Amino acid sequence: xxxxxxxxxxxxxxxxxxxxxxxxxxxxxxxxxxxxxxxxxxxxxxxxxxxxxxxxxxxxxxxxxxxxxxxxxxxxxxxxxxxxxxxxxxxxxxxxxxxxxxxxxxxxxxxxxxxxxxxxxxxxxxxxxxxxxxxxxxxxxxxxxxxxxxxxxxxxxxxxxxxxxxxxxxxxxxxxxxxxxxxxxxxxxxxxxxxxxxxxxxxxxxxxxxxxxxxxxxxxxxxxxxxxxxxxxxxxxxxxxxxxxxxxxxxxxxxxxxxxxxxxxxxxxxxxxxxxxxxxxxxxxxxxxxxxxxxxxxxxxxxxxxxxxxxxxxxxxxxxxxxxxxxxxxxxxxxxxxxxxxxxxxxxxxxxxxxxxxxxxxxxxxxxxxxxxxxxxxxxxxxxxxxxxxxxxxxxxxxxxxxxx
Amino acid sequence: xxxxxxxxxxxxxxxxxxxxxxxxxxxxxxxxxxxxxxxxxxxxxxxxxxxxxxxxxxxxxxxxxxxxxxxxxxxxxxxxxxxxxxxxxxxxxxxxxxxxxxxxxxxxxxxxxxxxxxxxxxxxxxxxxxxxxxxxxxxxxxxxxxxxxxxxxxxxxxxxxxxxxxxxxxxxxxxxxxxxxxxxxxxxxxxxxxxxxxxxxxxxxxxxxxxxxxxxxxxxxxxxxxxxxxxxxxxxxxxxxxxxxxxxxxxxxxxxxxxxxxxxxxxxxxxxxxxxxxxxxxxxxxxxxxxxxxxxxxxxxxxxxxxxxxxxxxxxxxxxxxxxxxxxxxxxxxxxxxxxxxxxxxxxxxxxxxxxxxxxxxxxxxxxxxxxxxxxxxxxxxxxxxxxxxxxxxxxxxxxxxxxx
Numbered sequence: 001x002x003x004x005x006x007x008x009x010x011x012x013x014x015x016x017x018x019x020x021x022x023x024x025x026x027x028x029x030x031x032x033x034x035x036x037x038x039x040x041x042x043x044x045x046x047x048x049x050x051x052x053x054x055x056x057x058x059x060x061x062x063x064x065x066x067x068x069x070x071x072x073x074x075x076x077x078x079x080x081x082x083x084x085x086x087x088x089x090x091x092x093x094x095x096x097x098x099x100x101x102x103x104x105x106x107x108x109x110x111x112x113x114x115x116x117x118x119x120x121x122x123x124x125x126x127x128x129x130x131x132x133x134x135x136x137x138x139x140x141x142x143x144x145x146x147x148x149x150x151x152x153x154x155x156x157x158x159x160x161x162x163x164x165x166x167x168x169x170x171x172x173x174x175x176x177x178x179x180x181x182x183x184x185x186x187x188x189x190x191x192x193x194x195x196x197x198x199x200x201x202x203x204x205x206x207x208x209x210x211x212x213x214x215x216x217x218x219x220x221x222x223x224x225x226x227x228x229x230x231x232x233x234x235x236x237x238x239x240x241x242x243x244x245x246x247x248x249x250x251x252x253x254x255x256x257x258x259x260x261x262x263x264x265x266x267x268x269x270x271x272x273x274x275x276x277x278x279x280x281x282x283x284x285x286x287x288x289x290x291x292x293x294x295x296x297x298x299x300x301x302x303x304x305x306x307x308x309x310x311x312x313x314x315x316x317x318x319x320x321x322x323x324x325x326x327x328x329x330x331x332x333x334x335x336x337x338x339x340x341x342x343x344x345x346x347x348x349x350x351x352x353x354x355x356x357x358x359x360x361x362x363x364x365x366x367x368x369x370x371x372x373x374x375x376x377x378x379x380x381x382x383x384x385x386x387x388x389x390x391x392x393x394x395x396x397x398x399x400x401x402x403x404x405x
Numbered sequence: 406x407x408x409x410x411x412x413x414x415x416x417x418x419x420x421x422x423x424x425x426x427x428x429x430x431x432x433x434x435x436x437x438x439x440x441x442x443x444x445x446x447x448x449x450x451x452x453x454x455x456x457x458x459x460x461x462x463x464x465x466x467x468x469x470x471x472x473x474x475x476x477x478x479x480x481x482x483x484x485x486x487x488x489x490x491x492x493x494x495x496x497x498x499x500x501x502x503x504x505x506x507x508x509x510x511x512x513x514x515x516x517x518x519x520x521x522x523x524x525x526x527x528x529x530x531x532x533x534x535x536x537x538x539x540x541x542x543x544x545x546x547x548x549x550x551x552x553x554x555x556x557x558x559x560x561x562x563x564x565x566x567x568x569x570x571x572x573x574x575x576x577x578x579x580x581x582x583x584x585x586x587x588x589x590x591x592x593x594x595x596x597x598x599x600x601x602x603x604x605x606x607x608x609x610x611x612x613x614x615x616x617x618x619x620x621x622x623x624x625x626x627x628x629x630x631x632x633x634x635x636x637x638x639x640x641x642x643x644x645x646x647x648x649x650x651x652x653x654x655x656x657x658x659x660x661x662x663x664x665x666x667x668x669x670x671x672x673x674x675x676x677x678x679x680x681x682x683x684x685x686x687x688x689x690x691x692x693x694x695x696x697x698x699x700x701x702x703x704x705x706x707x708x709x710x711x712x713x714x715x716x717x718x719x720x721x722x723x724x725x726x727x728x729x730x731x732x733x734x735x736x737x738x739x740x741x742x743x744x745x746x747x748x749x750x751x752x753x754x755x756x757x758x759x760x761x762x763x764x765x766x767x768x769x770x771x772x773x774x775x776x777x778x779x780x781x782x783x784x785x786x787x788x789x790x791x792x793x794x795x796x797x798x799x800x801x802x803x804x805x806x807x808x809x810x
Contacts, residue, residue: 043763358448
């Protein structure tokens, strides 16, 4: 575990400036992590993500398990080599996808059975299987399998899912440790098609050694404070985790309820461990979460919205396709260092979106990512200077004024 | 016209090494020109096109006339500023699009009436109107409006279209000259939407001065040698053109018939003018055309094919999605300097295509463009060294061996 570490250097109330060290390098926190579902951030090259300021990138175990297969990723050198990202990486378990994307799914105490949305094939996700998949894929941080329920679920349903997630966490932990101790199973018979060279894995025993990884538990419990407390108690009672994630938020609940949940969780989480808030990526939510002690963030919304023409500015969100951009030769924003803002104007960006030229979605997704990276960079600067509260209040006031459109 | 010039420095049989000078710089010929239909090469940024070796870029007058409008392009600074390409540019008249994409079209001696495929609105394309459009857009080289007919049309139909194209050429020439002499019409009332800044055009008289441009005539006549000869005779009898285009090929005729047409046209075309072969862009066709005296080329097929996973290699075309690439960690090709070949491997590129990640089409389109740029660069080297015939024969033999798959 010595490959992982976390330390904080400055605190501003509950907000903290920190450094999360992984086998593939350090992440200065607070940090937003772009999502590369299939080991590719939609439409963008990794050098663009890096230039935007990304430090750590996500991939999705469910998607990589289906295509090209977790054993294939391992045989091709692991997810860092596969994705061309030599920095820190994290895989989500894919639980969210199993629960939301599968054609049919059956949840039992053992796990989830589902049919692939791609070809209808049957699959079985158990805590043990998910650990095997994520250890094959090889990201630095891997997430437990948890049971996901709809936003707005009842107390009883939320409690049942939270408690099952705790039991699944324990099974994940046991399997994770077993794989560390005994090594990964030898790769099965990967079909090497006619005419293709054999795969490079020659040292079968060495290949079985799992890379150093950290398993993160996920706090669940919806917006019920009692359940969140019980979830954290259960998690902290069973292991000395490298970091802890908070999940199940930004699923339709009121923003205040989400912020309140940060307030509930934060004081109960270990101060010396990074806190990863899953699936939250709007600028205002990031600042509210940082203020309440969260350190790491991910969300597909910024890139997805960008692909559809909705972009972040310091004055709130705006829509690139709006008609007033037709003749507007000004930069998209005057502060962002991304190519969309420094090399193009609003009229041309609108033209790209209106004519469905794929350069448009590409540039605007990169803009939204760059915007969040810059926001987190400024956040770290404000924390370092001890002015986070006032800086953040000013930033949010301008962002929420909604004067731009 | 002094802004334009063409000179050849080396000849290898009918093939020649040349330089085409335009107001926006010189093009070393033979050269392939990427197509940026809506003033954007699909999915690619102009700096990537430039890095690939592109010297001159096309845009399409029909598409820009519909969106954002030719007057809008002019008001936004002209097509070079709009597309962010400060090098030589060419607009096709859009005749091909009017004839192939319009919902309804009526062709008379006066011109073409059509309904937009976008919204069904009625439009009228005449030789005069096309000149006004292309002079508003402002590319260095602009193409005449010609009448397009289906590949494999009869002699009589081909003759009628060829003769009409000659009459339209004369009307284009007269209108082109009038616009040079009298200036462009003042820009109509461009609707500047509420909240948008006024457009920058403050000097109305200066804005009316048309930029220096060259009008290229288009040789037509299908695969009928007599018609091609008559077309060239008609074209050369009416003007001292900066360059001449050969159109109406690669529309389904046999390759030999296309190559024979080059042989018919080439000796009749002025030796001291660049020859632009329209719509031809496969590697073998380029070399066959260079051997027969052609200088400039464009085609959407290389980028379109790339977006669908078909890529050029020195050993012929190959399909990135093929199953043998599943486990293949080799570079896509070992000679091409593009990012797909230097930063990724076949297994990952296949994965991107199979999972429909937009980075795949982007990388493969750029590969095909880069491949053609490199081919033209090598072609120019062989011409300079006086070894084009033997070099080209060897290149084609390997390319046509089709041993790769």
